[in-house]
Amino acid sequence: MSRRSGVLEFAVLGLLHDAPMHGYELRKRLNVLLGSFRAFSYGTLYPCLKSLVAQGFLVEDNPSTEYVPATALNGKRSKIVYRLSPEGKQRFEELLADSGPDAWEDEHFGVHFAFFGQTDRAVRMRVLEGRRSRLEERLERMRSSIARTRERFDDYTLELQRHGLESVEREVRWLNELIETERANRTGRAPAPPGGSAAPHTSDGRDHADGSPDPVRSPYDRPGRSS
Template structure:
């Protein structure tokens, strides 16, 4: 796919989580080409470069090395996976990520946000007397956003744990089933 289409799809998938400009996309694509993870070839349907006044479209394709690298990234669950800069992108590929890795990333993200929540609360308590009402509201808004994300993550973690226990083998769901296949979700009966 060419860069314009890639940007369009990424913006559709990631939405408000990440603003992707051509100024950041194309250098990244060049770096991926240089690493051998993707190839870039001029689109055969493009008019001759000098005649149209437009640049020829470059079509990018994942190489076998790129596919392998992508799988390595999906399998990793270290701190970088749950940081603000990466979590939304990693979450967008959760359907292609194994359940144990998904759970580690969700739990890591939750831990990171719980730590942040404590820091925000402590800061809020120390500085509330010195702030005007609008700054207090801004801090309260930030606190509520983090609390909301922690609740969302709690639900995802519970669902992930429950899905691993109760989903029958071969159900077609992206999450793998429990090999025993006999556990049920907490609070449900067979």
């Protein structure tokens, strides 16, 4: 299974874990969840769905309904609704518990992070710390490359390299904040979130009644970035 198809399988199982959906709604949710896959097509999604059905991870409701892909001209949608089988739920739990090196890579980390609300805290910590380690290695390589090539490139190329370096540095700082929050929650402390506010709050600005932290966000969800 390719890395891209593995990410898609994880995302599909995770979304259907919340509720059954037909293909059109699932595709819309995927495009929101995985910004880097915004160009999803039915030609990409439906082979994945059929494969998951064949493996016994998904069940089709109304399977006798003929599927006609939606287009701007015919406006038709699939009437087939996909839901997780018990085996599919078990498969999602297995993927959710994976905290190995694949979970630290760019595409895999994004989808793992999207389901952190359903992930065990110990797994979250391993993924966050692994991601930070991976990016720190990347930073070291980028800094070495800039130092070696500074005299060979013009100012614009150097600015582009510095821009990439600063983007990785920002994500490392963001990961440091998340890791500190996870550690503080584990020890019972309530750290102030970035910005100096003393009380944790929900994404709509309201404090949690139980003092639990604001759901962590991906760097791709921040203002100015596509989601």
